Amino acid sequence: MSLAEVETIARRTHAGQVDKAGRPYAEHLAAVADGVRSRRGSTEQIAAAWLHDAVEDDALSPEWLAAAALPETTKVIIAAVTKRAGEPAEEYAARILATPGALLVKEADLAHNADPRRLAALDAETGARLTAKYARMRALLHLDPPAAPAAPAVPGDAGGAKLPA
Numbered sequence: 001m002s003l004a005e006v007e008t009i010a011r012r013t014h015a016g017q018v019d020k021a022g023r024p025y026a027e028h029l030a031a032v033a034d035g036v037r038s039r040r041g042s043t044e045q046i047a048a049a050w051l052h053d054a055v056e057d058d059a060l061s062p063e064w065l066a067a068a069a070l071p072e073t074t075k076v077i078i079a080a081v082t083k084r085a086g087e088p089a090e091e092y093a094a095r096i097l098a099t100p101g102a103l104l105v106k107e108a109d110l111a112h113n114a115d116p117r118r119l120a121a122l123d124a125e126t127g128a129r130l131t132a133k134y135a136r137m138r139a140l141l142h143l144d145p146p147a148a149p150a151a152p153a154v155p156g157d158a159g160g161a162k163l164p165a
Contacts, residue, residue, distance in 0.1 A: 001069045003046060007033070010050040013059040020130075021121035028112060029053070035108030041101075048077035048105050056082045077102045081109070093140035107143055110134050 001009075010029050017025035033049040041049070047070060054060040055078060065075055080099035083092055096102045112118070114134040119127040138144050 001047075003043060003050075006047045006050045006070070009060075010054065013051075013054050014057070017057070017059075019118075020126065021118060023121075025053075031112040032105070032108045035111055036105055039104055039108060041104050041108075042073075044071050044073040045077060045101050045105055047071075047074045048081070048101070049108060051078050052081050052105055052109060054078070073101060076100075077105055081106050089137060089140060093137065096141060103141060103143075106137075106141060110138055110141075110143070114138075 007030075011026045014025040014029065019025055019028055029050055029052075032052060033046050036045050036049040051060070051065075051074075055062055055065055062079075065078060068075070076099060080095050080102035096106050114131065119131060122130070135144075
């Protein structure tokens, strides 16, 4: 299946669906696919980006995915980024980290979900809740660089202040 065919299926599958801000859901799918492409993702990862929410949203069944004329890599990535009901975030993140190619798709998904312009279109409570949710997932996936360590203390240095003799 070509990327154009995958895009057509994704757009058709999510037709009529809107995101939390009321925007057509296909905009999110296109943004995630573009995010994967801009991060130099493979064709298989771009296809997974187009379909990353299809099974999770019950738009396509796991059986459809298993039988689809897609590379196995794409199917495995889609399965990895599909959240399961009641699944702890730590288990979800671990599955993504353990699946080659899945982290890049999830990174692009989180980047679009956490876009300040998208969050600004939501009520303050929802925006704050989602911001915290996305930040937690980024941390579990080790996507945020660790904070810079404090400079080691230098004996006798008091930040430029003179020490008493």
